[in-house]
Each structure stands twice: as C-alpha cells, then as structure tokens.
Amino acid sequence: MDNIQKLREETNPVFNTAKATLLQLAEAGHADAALMAARLGLDLAGVTYSDEGKKAMSRSNVATLELRYRSMNAFIEATGAKTVVDLPCGYTPRALEGFIAYKRYIACDLPAVTDEMGPLVEKILAERGQKRKVAYRGVDATNYASLRAALEGVEGPLCITTEGLLMYLTEPELAALMDNIRRILDEFGGVWITQDPEVSRVYISMTMVVMNDSAKAKAAVEALGRSANMSEVLKAMAGDKAQSALNATKSTFSGEADVTFGNVMLVRGTPEQFAAAKEALRAHGLKAELSPVAERMPRLGSLDPERTELARQAMEHINLWTITPDGAGSDPAVRTGGEFGVETAVNGSELTVTLRGRVDSLTAPEFLAAFEKVAGENTLTAATVDMSGLEYISSAGLRVLLIMTKRLGAGSVTVTGANELVRSIFEQTGYDDILTIR
Numbered sequence: 154m155d156n157i158q159k160l161r162e163e164t165n166p167v168f169n170t171a172k173a174t175l176l177q178l179a180e181a182g183h184a185d186a187a188l189m190a191a192r193l194g195l196d197l198a199g200v201t202y203s204d205e206g207k208k209a210m211s212r213s214n215v216a217t218l219e220l221r222y223r224s225m226n227a228f229i230e231a232t233g234a235k236t237v238v239d240l241p242c243g244y245t246p247r248a249l250e251g252f253i254a255y256k257r258y259i260a261c262d263l264p265a266v267t268d269e270m271g272p273l274v275e276k277i278l279a280e281r282g283q284k285r286k287v288a289y290r291g292v293d294a295t296n297y298a299s300l301r302a303a304l305e306g307v308e309g310p311l312c313i314t315t316e317g318l319l320m321y322l323t324e325p326e327l328a329a330l331m332d333n334i335r336r337i338l339d340e341f342g343g344v345w346i347t348q349d350p351e352v353s354r355v356y357i358s359m360t361m362v363v364m365n366d367s368a369k370a371k372a373a374v375e376a377l378g379r380s381a382n383m384s385e386v387l388k389a390m391a392g393d394k395a396q397s398a399l400n401a402t403k404s405t406f407s408g409e410a411d412v413t414f415g416n417v418m419l420v421r422g423t424p425e426q427f428a429a430a431k432e433a434l435r436a437h438g439l440k441a442e443l444s445p446v447a448e449r450m451p452r453l454g455s456l457d458p459e460r461t462e463l464a465r466q467a468m469e470h471i472n473l474w475t476i477t478p479d480g481a482g483s484d485p486a487v488r489t490g491g492e493f494g495v496e497t498a499v500n501g502s503e504l505t506v507t508l509r510g511r512v513d514s515l516t517a518p519e520f521l522a523a524f525e526k527v528a529g530e531n532t533l534t535a536a537t538v539d540m541s542g543l544e545y546i547s548s549a550g551l552r553v554l555l556i557m558t559k560r561l562g563a564g565s566v567t568v569t570g571a572n573e574l575v576r577s578i579f580e581q582t583g584y585d586d587i588l589t590i591r
C-alpha cells in the first residue's frame with residue numbers, strides 16, 4: 154500500500170466496508186462483481202464461512218446486499234434521469250450494468266476507493282470495446298466543493314443514489330450531506346434516492362426470510378405486515394436469539410472499520426422515528442416520498458423462487474425514499490469551507506498545530522502526515538491544536554486527534570479557538586472527554 158493510501162486508511166477506514174458488497178454480489182452469482190473482485194485481488198473465501206451459524210448469516214447478508222443493489226438499479230432506471238451520481242459508489246460493478254450505457258455515470262466516493270476503481274473500470278470497458286460516459290471522482294460527501302467539482306460539465310436532471318452511506322455519518326456529517334444535496338438538486342434538478350433509512354429493517358427481515366424454515370419465515374413476513382416495530386417482530390420470531398441476530402447485523406456494518414452508527418435518518422420502524430427523519434429532512438429544505446421496495450423487486454441469484462417471493466412480500470413493508478427539495482423556499486445552508494492548511498511548530502517537547510479550512514476525509518491524511526512527520530523527528534509530550542481558522546471537522550479529522558492522543562498520552566492534546574460548530578461536534582461525539590478544550 155503506498156503512503157497516501159495508508160494515511161487515508163488510518164484517517165477513515167470506512168471504505169473497506171464497501172469491499173463486502175462486491176464480494177457478496179460475486180457470491181450471489183453476479184459475473185462482473187466476481188471479475189472485479191478478482192482484479193482487485195479480493196478473496197471470495199472471506200464471505201464463505203465454515204461455521205454453520207456464520208454461514209447462515211453470510212447467506213442472509215448476500216441476499217440482502219444483492220436485493221439492495223439490484224433493486225436500486227431498477228429504481229435508478231425508473232427515474233429516467235440523464236445522469237446518475239452514485240454517492241458512494243464503493244466497489245460495486247454499477248458502471249458495467251447495461252442500463253448505464255444510456256446514461257452519464259458519475260461514481261463518487263472517498264479517493265481511496267475512486268483511485269482504485271476508476272482505472273480498473275476504464276480498463277475493463279476498454280477490453281470490452283465499450284465507450285461509456287463514466288467518471289470516478291474522489292469526494293467527501295460532506296464537502297460541497299468536492300461534490301460540485303465532481304459535477305462540472307454534467308447535465309441534469311440527476312439521480313443521486315445513496316446506498317450504504319447514511320449509517321456511517323454522525324449527525325453533523327448528515328446535516329452537511331443534506332445541505333449539499335439540497336444545493337445540488339436546486340441547481341441541477343432531479344431526485345435523491347436511498348434505502349438507507351430502513352437498512353436495519355431490510356437486514357432483519359431478510360435474515361428472517363433466509364435463516365428460518367419456510368413456515369417461520371412466512372410467519373415473520375406476516376408479523377412484519379402487522380407491526381412496524383422491527384424489534385418486536387424480531388423478538389416474536391427469534392426469541393432469545395433476537396439480540397445476537399441484531400448484533401450480527403451491526404457487525405456487518407462495522408466489521409471492517411471502526412465505525413459506530415446511529416443518527417436521526419435511521420429508522421427501525423416506530424412512527425416517531427419516521428416522523429423524526431422526515432423532520433430532519435424538512436429542516437434542510439427536503440421532503441421524502443416513500444415507495445415499497447417490492448415495486449421494483451429484482452430477480453435474485455442468491456435465493457430460490459419461494460424465498461424470493463417471501464423477500465418480495467417483506468419488501469412491501471420496506472421503502473425506497475425519494476427525496477427532493479420541498480419547494481418551501483428556504484435558502485439552502487451554504488458551507489463554503491475555506492482552503493485547508495496545516496502548519497506545525499515545535500518548542501521543546503511541545504507541538505503546536507495550526508489548522509485552517511475544513512478537516513474531512515479529503516484533508517485529514519495531510520493533517521496526519523504533518524503530525525507524523527514532526528512526531529517522528531522530535532520527542533513530543535504535548536500538543537496544542539489551534540483551530541481558530543478551522544471551519545469544520547469530520548470524523549476523519551477526529552480520528553487524527555485520537556491518534557495524536559494515543560501517541561502523546563491521555564490528556565496531552567489541547568484544542569484552542571474552536572468555533573461553535575466544531576465545539577458542538579466535540580460534544581456530540583464525546584471528544585470533549587478526550588481533549589482539553591480551551
């Protein structure tokens with residue numbers, strides 16, 4: 154791994170989660186996914202377990218991701234949008250899908266992913282003699298300037314697809330994403346589609362469909378129709394095993410990266426959760442229309458016809474969210490994000506770091522590199538990070554502060570001059586317990 158990829162991985166390892174989708178699509182029999190996994194040197198054995206319990210869990214994960222990926226393709230096609238903005242694209246083989254040949258496809262993800270995927274997809278298309286309007290662009294979804302740059306020269310209306318992102322975002326990152334998408338849809342027109350708000354409902358119901366015997370799976374789907382609350386449905390079906398099934402769902406997301414998830418857009422099923430998610434969208438000038446995923450139920454390679462039908466019935470109770478500006482006329486929040494800068498100065502064993510602009514997944518590797526350089530050349534015992542010129546910090550930046558704290562010792566990192574937004578990010582993420590904030 155070259156140094157920049159290593160720094161990217163240290164500051165935001167979340168991109169590793171996306172490799173699981175590719176492997177699971179390959180496992181479901183998707184030929185291009187298998188080809189791409191092989192080209193990327195990923196090992197299929199990673200998803201095929203010897204242990205029976207894990208094997209069953211892996212079967213339901215494969216079916217869940219196949220369902221999500223293939224149904225998203227069908228929903229994207231149905232929007233009729235000229236341009237698809239896949240945010241985040243991860244390692245999926247969408248660029249190679251038949252329907253993409255008739256569209257412009259802008260695949261956006263962290264540079265750690267797009268730097269690898271762009272050349273690979275270009276190569277496969279060239280080998281096949283196919284010319285497509287496909288571009289891979291490194292972005293941070295919370296960074297408006299990076300998204301806008303990715304769309305330079307693009308024609309609307311857009312279909313922005315979000316598949317496997319919302320669960321990784323903290324509340325401030327989610328707020329930034331919603332503001333950014335609102336601004337982009339205001340400019341280009343189009344829609345933002347996602348199944349992410351109901352991701353745990355999809356996982357849990359697919360687990361019930363795939364892992365139980367037919368009679369129990371049927372009963373589970375019926376229970377899903379009766380009760381919106383997934384915890385209740387799961388408990389009724391799985392009893393004591395409910396908690397371990399839920400934990401397995403959770404580790405599916407966090408297994409490859411040290412992420413925690415939970416924000417207002419993730420609904421397990423109560424009416425209050427749906428209302429809170431819609432209110433959060435409204436606060437950012439957006440509104441959502443919900444349509445059952447069953448409306449575009451794809452054929453699945455990973456399930457037999459009986460289970461596919463049960464999965465379809467379950468998907469009558471789980472929705473694709475189509476999100477658009479609410480037309481209420483509120484001005485979209487503008488987060489300009491000045492140019493990033495990092496400077497270091499050492500006085501004895503004390504380091505001062507001065508940050509400017511935004512620290513996010515795009516710039517955090519530079520922040521970490523600057524720290525590692527001085528830490529390698531000096532014996533440091535404490536650091537002060539001057540944030541008076543800093544506009545925003547994302548979890549990738551927080552991770553650098555954590556790395557600094559681990560290296561220099563508990564209580565050794567002091568932050569000064571943080572603005573109100575940055576202070577609230579420290580409070581919401583518990584970093585106010587790790588750092589000394591002045």
Ligand SMILES: C[S@@+](CC[C@H](N)C(=O)[O-])C[C@H]1O[C@@H](n2cnc3c(N)ncnc32)[C@H](O)[C@@H]1O
Nearest residue numbers: 168170171174241242243262263293294316317
């Ligand atoms: C679970 S994957 C989903 C990717 C793909 N849609 C799929 O279904 O496999 C999560 C993706 O989100 C990307 N990601 C996480 N935070 C991001 C951010 N702030 N901006 C852009 N992409 C981000 C990761 O790099 C990773 O590729």
